Amino acid sequence: MTTAPTSDIDLFADDVLVDPYPTYAALRELGAVVHLPRNDVYALTRYGAIRDALADWESFSSATIGFNPMVNEALAGTSLRSDPPEHTTLRATLSENLTPRALRGLGVQIEAKADALVAELAARGGFEAIDDLARAFPLEIVADLIGFTGEVKENMMRWGQAAMEVIGPMNQRTQENFPIAGELYGWCSTVTAADLAEGSIGRGIFDAETRGAIPAGSAGHIIHQYLGAGVDTTIASIGNIVALFGRHPEQFELVRQDASLIPAAFNEVLRYWAPVHAWGRRATRDVEVDGVVIPEGAQVAILFGSGNRDPRHYETADVFDVTRNPVDHLSFGYGPHGCAGQGLARLEAHAVIRALATHVGSFELGDEVREPSNITRSIHSLPVRAVVPA
């Protein structure tokens, strides 16, 4: 056993956040574990090490999923930053309304909404992929799901972005976003059943609290996690769908010709561009990974996007290929903390891909704009032009 190789890169530097893939490749070559003194973390870079760590909650605790103490403090008592056995109950309460069996009735509605929206955008001949589609669609779905309207809906994108940003280290981005993330937290701690539309899942969560089916005070927490975790990442993946189909028209054509490729195409979009850059864990003991030791108490940074491009696991890992169907990609995490909202994310993304394949024959992309962001990697704006309706 040896000590981990070291690199002086800063995982949260602007240029790394905008395009982390060259950095991921360099870190992967150094080792499955790389010590980054500038961030005071041990980064997990290779597929196997990441998947094993995600499964091994006993060695890799979620007590420090965020990269600053304030956010870990704020997330106390959530399933996100707890370990079994506490985690098991919190997770069950959180995921109860998000499992495919709970969402079964929603699929048809989601498909119809995506179809109508994309049909309208395609008929215009051009649109803004992020504002008009990637943001508009999930915000509408989550607003309906939780049952809120009006001012809250207007704020949801800012709040969702901020909730992810503050998971980063205490840099300027994190500091600027704490007050905004606080607005979301504040709303969630004061919202009542009467504020939410009758028949919505949000209202149902409050009713469950009233019935005593879930612990008193937990309804607000659950809604906070739905919004904090589910908005920004879903926006990122829908934007990525348009961008990657635009860059690879031959891949889009394959999906247009064969709708059975839709789930595989979404898996590949998630693998190719992971919506989440880095996620924290803490080593509960000296853990040996690939012959090197992560010392007890060390902060770990899981680089999902790096594992997804590991050539040790995926052949031609840097090629975007909708026929690959990488069902074991790491973008939803894995194991006890695997993304609780992945069923909903699939419903939304599959609906968007199906609608694009139905209504859009071909299109061109304008210039893609990205802004550095600590945790969520997403496109800020992306014009779509020369849409030929199908």
Add this chain to the structure above:
Amino acid sequence: MTAILKEDTMRIELDRPRCEGHGLCEEAAPDLMHLDDEGELVIDVSEVDGADVARAQAAVRVCPVAALRLLAADAADAEAAAE
């Protein structure tokens, strides 16, 4: 021959509290398991051998919450006895 077959037999173990019914395992191995009308996972064939082992491995691999395991049948028996 019986002994050899026994050694090659694997058992699919489900951690039921952990299962959230994502259903990806059913897509990977529809002959071995399915979600019932309530969305609960039913393992139809838990002891597998031959070509089914690869299908079972694929189902275990794809479970997003690591609720499935595939063990050598005798190891699974020993584990059950230990509990």
